[in-house]
Amino acid sequence: xxxxxxxxxTLLAGASxxxxxxxxxxxxxxxxxxxxxxxxxxxxxxxxxxxxxxxxTGGDNMKFNLTQITAAPGQEIKLTLTNVGTQPKTAMGxxxxxxxxxxxxxxxDKASLQAKTTDYIPADKKDEIIAHTKxxxxxxxxxxxxxxxxxxxxxxxxxxxxxxxxxxMKGILTVR
Ligand SMILES: [Cu+2]
Numbered sequence: 304x305x306x307x308x309x310x311x312x313t314l315l316a317g318a319s320x321x322x323x324x325x326x327x328x329x330x331x332x333x334x335x336x337x338x339x340x341x342x343x344x345x346x347x348x349x350x351x352x353x354x355x356x357x358x359x360t361g362g363d364n365m366k367f368n369l370t371q372i373t374a375a376p377g378q379e380i381k382l383t384l385t386n387v388g389t390q391p392k393t394a395m396g397x398x399x400x401x402x403x404x405x406x407x408x409x410x411x412d413k414a415s416l417q418a419k420t421t422d423y424i425p426a427d428k429k430d431e432i433i434a435h436t437k438x439x440x441x442x443x444x445x446x447x448x449x450x451x452x453x454x455x456x457x458x459x460x461x462x463x464x465x466x467x468x469x470x471x472m473k474g475i476l477t478v479r
Contacts, residue, residue, distance in 0.1 A: 352379075353378065353379065354378075354379045354380070354381055354448075355374050355375075355378055355379065355380045355381070355451075356380075356381050356382075356383075357369070357372055357380060357381070357382040357383070358382075358383050358385070359372075359382060359383070359384050359385070359399060360384070360385045360386075360387045361384065361385075361386055361387070361388070361397035361399075361439075361462060361472060362386070362387040362388040363388035363389060363390055363395055365395075365462075365466075365467050365470045365471070365472050366470075366471060366472055367399070367460075367462070367472060367473070367474050369474060370473070370474035370475070371474060371475055371477065372460075372474065372475070372476045372477070373476075373477045373478075373479065374451035374476060374477075374478055375451065375478070375479070376451060376452070376453045376454070376455060376478050376479075377450055377451060377452075377453045378450065378451045379448065379449075379450055379451075380448065380449055380450070380451055381446065381447075381448045382399065382434075382436070382446065382447055382448075382449075383444055383445070383446040384397065384398070384399040384436045384439060384444060384445055385439075385442075385443075385444035386439040386440060386441055386442065386443050386444070387442070388441050389441050390441060391440065391441070392438065392439070392440030392441070392443075395441070395464075396422075396423075396438045396439060396440060396464045397438070397439050397462050397464060397467070397472070398422065398423065398424075398435060398436050398437065398438045398439065398462055398463055398464065399435060399436045399460060399462065400424070400432060400434075400435040400436075400460060400461055400462070400463050401432070401433040401434045401435065401449075401458055401459075401460045401476060402431050402432060402433065402458065402459050402460065402461070403431050403432075403433060403452075403458065404452070404454070404456045404457065404458050406431040406459065408459045408461060408468070408473070409468075410428075411425070411428050411431055411461075411463070412461060412463060412468040412469070414427065414428050415428075415463035415464075415465070416465055418463075422437065422438035423438060423463040423464055423465070424463065425463075433449065433452065433458065434447055434449035435447070438464065451476070451478050452478050453478075454478065455478050455479050456477075456478055457475045457476070457477050457478075458475065458476040458477075458478065459473065459474075459475060459476075460473065460474050460475070460476055461473040461474075
């Protein structure tokens, strides 16, 4: 009998070790973030002061590593965008632009095409912007601090460098 039980128990122990080993992963690895776009927020949790810290990257694949960010109404957000790509800014610049809930993102993106002199931030659409970073070249980063909208809902963000929105360099900030 005993010779029958031991392998079964060993198997159980091995299975539970495996389960613990695959526990929740709270943070994305910097090395894989650019290559594998995440579909859920993997940003760090709020700190003690209630400020939400968000680290977002964009690379030569023309994708953000985060396509979903969640914040509480009115919460302060400290967001850092890093361009992890290698190409020149004129060919592959990235920014992060958060728009109002009802903004027409496609129309905003279209207007951005004509706004090269202002780093693809269209002056006539500024009232649709909640917050935005600078346009970044390879290995540059920019940190901005702003308050999440007080009204719950989904707020679109995008990179307004030409063609990047069309190929999917975008995401949603959900306020709830
Ligand atoms: Cu971009």
